[in-house]
Amino acid sequence: MQQGERIAIVGAGIVGLCTAYSLRQAGHAITLFDPNPAGSQCSSGNAGALSSRSVVPLATPGILKTAFSMLLDSRGPLHVPPYYWLQIAPWLARFVAASRPERVGAIAAALSELLRGSVQAHTQIAAELGQSELIRSTGQLHLYPDEAYYAKDQASWALKQQYGLHLEKVSRPTIEAMEPEVGPGYRVGVFLPTEGWVANPLRYAQALAARLAAMQATFVSAPIQSLQADASGWTLSDGTRRWQAQRVVVCAGAWSGPLLAAQGWKIPLESQRGYHLQLARPNLELAHQVVLADRKLFITPMETGLRLAGTVEFGSLTRPPSMKRARLLGEHARAGLPALDVDSAQTWMGHRPCLPDSMPVLGPVPSRPGLWCAFGHGHLGLTGSANTGRLIAGAMAGRPDDQRVLRPFSIERF
Ligand SMILES: Cc1cc2nc3c(=O)[nH]c(=O)nc-3n(C[C@H](O)[C@H](O)[C@H](O)COP(=O)(O)OP(=O)(O)OC[C@H]3O[C@@H](n4cnc5c(N)ncnc54)[C@H](O)[C@@H]3O)c2cc1C
Numbered sequence: 001m002q003q004g005e006r007i008a009i010v011g012a013g014i015v016g017l018c019t020a021y022s023l024r025q026a027g028h029a030i031t032l033f034d035p036n037p038a039g040s041q042c043s044s045g046n047a048g049a050l051s052s053r054s055v056v057p058l059a060t061p062g063i064l065k066t067a068f069s070m071l072l073d074s075r076g077p078l079h080v081p082p083y084y085w086l087q088i089a090p091w092l093a094r095f096v097a098a099s100r101p102e103r104v105g106a107i108a109a110a111l112s113e114l115l116r117g118s119v120q121a122h123t124q125i126a127a128e129l130g131q132s133e134l135i136r137s138t139g140q141l142h143l144y145p146d147e148a149y150y151a152k153d154q155a156s157w158a159l160k161q162q163y164g165l166h167l168e169k170v171s172r173p174t175i176e177a178m179e180p181e182v183g184p185g186y187r188v189g190v191f192l193p194t195e196g197w198v199a200n201p202l203r204y205a206q207a208l209a210a211r212l213a214a215m216q217a218t219f220v221s222a223p224i225q226s227l228q229a230d231a232s233g234w235t236l237s238d239g240t241r242r243w244q245a246q247r248v249v250v251c252a253g254a255w256s257g258p259l260l261a262a263q264g265w266k267i268p269l270e271s272q273r274g275y276h277l278q279l280a281r282p283n284l285e286l287a288h289q290v291v292l293a294d295r296k297l298f299i300t301p302m303e304t305g306l307r308l309a310g311t312v313e314f315g316s317l318t319r320p321p322s323m324k325r326a327r328l329l330g331e332h333a334r335a336g337l338p339a340l341d342v343d344s345a346q347t348w349m350g351h352r353p354c355l356p357d358s359m360p361v362l363g364p365v366p367s368r369p370g371l372w373c374a375f376g377h378g379h380l381g382l383t384g385s386a387n388t389g390r391l392i393a394g395a396m397a398g399r400p401d402d403q404r405v406l407r408p409f410s411i412e413r414f
């Protein structure tokens with residue numbers, strides 16, 4: 001690959017922005033295509049967690065039993081509306097297939113390589129943007145009602161520890177000292193001192209976009225509808241206009257499927273819709289990112305107030321959100337933070353781009369020279385975005401180590 005190639009990035013979420021940033025730093029001419037403002041989709045409303053050792057896939061042995069009992073609880077963290085049951089069934093079958101112990105081990109090993117050093121990678125980018133205050137590194141505190149609840153996650157913590165997670169198990173007096181607002185219903189905690197969070201994911205994405213513009217990257221407001229290979233590389237079109245590039249990286253998050261389907265690759269990419277409640281006046285302060293682990297709820301002290309984020313809802317890219325699921329987050333959060341005031345709540349829904357094996361699709365598309373993928377980061381797209389950008393730029397430049405890390409994420413696994 002030569003320096004100064006013309007590279008098109010389809011999608012300006014946090015993954016597209018980080019990929020553009022690394023490729024621009026490597027000296028390439030970058031154009032980003034997106035019909036929406038940079039960072040405004042899934043990358044704007046997430047929980048902000050930088051979870052560099054979250055190497056355990058969502059599907060682990062025993063998932064059938066756990067997921068089924070969650071599904072029976074309409075107020076629980078997992079929801080499939082009846083209209084979507086038939087459509088999601090094949091995806092769920094692949095999800096369960098990915099829960100075999102040997103597959104879980106291989107996925108954890110691959111994710112470990114991808115996510116390693118993510119907190120430091122984002123810290124460095126934020127510093128380069130002059131926005132160091134966006135990255136918070138006082139650690140994450142995961143809470144359980146009691147030892148029995150904690151025991152359900154013990155195997156997952158142990159696997160993360162195998163991959164270098166530093167954790168401290170804490171009891172009620174320590175929880176009270178760390179976070180006095182946590183109510184008596186939570187008696188067991190797991191503190192992760194080396195993990196962190198982004199205090200305003202949208203502002204982070206916007207700062208990256210502004211820096212890219214200052215570095216002469218071009219932003220085009222257009223939905224790319226087709227990618228056509230030709231003698232000089234690729235032609236992108238939005239149905240009326242056309243653009244030329246030597247290489248294309250598809251970073252369109254949950255919307256990436258049709259662009260690859262047109263190239264002959266049917267990818268089982270699904271949206272796991274997630275919600276948040278943003279509280280401008282929560283009536284309390286937290287010193288750490290707090291996770292009510294039994295309710296799968298992240299509570300994040302953001303620049304703009306407290307954010308309650310979570311839930312997984314399968315329900316397509318097009319159906320309107322069901323904001324009662326966002327409001328449920330307020331009720332769940334009050335179980336852990338009794339003084340919480342949710343009157344100032346604003347609701348939001350976003351589409352997590354999810355593959356059944358909890359791994360993104362990264363790297364070149366076989367038999368399509370110059371076409372690359374970087375999408376499907378699921379629950380960890382903010383965390384994984386910085387390393388994704390670095391690895392894509394390195395692999396394009398022919399660096400063997402980066403190519404090796406990306407190999408398990410290849411589109412060829414489908
Ligand atoms: C409730 C919730 C909480 C989360 N919490 C965390 C967390 O704590 N930590 C973490 O690491 N991750 C978290 N995530 C996941 C994370 O937000 C996503 O994985 C990440 O934002 C995905 O980034 P992306 O750039 O791939 O997608 P997006 O941000 O969705 O960006 C994709 C972009 O592609 C554009 N696009 C789509 N189609 C086209 C087209 N045809 N042409 C051009 N552009 C197109 C879209 O307009 C969009 O801007 C959470 C997600 C949710 C919903």
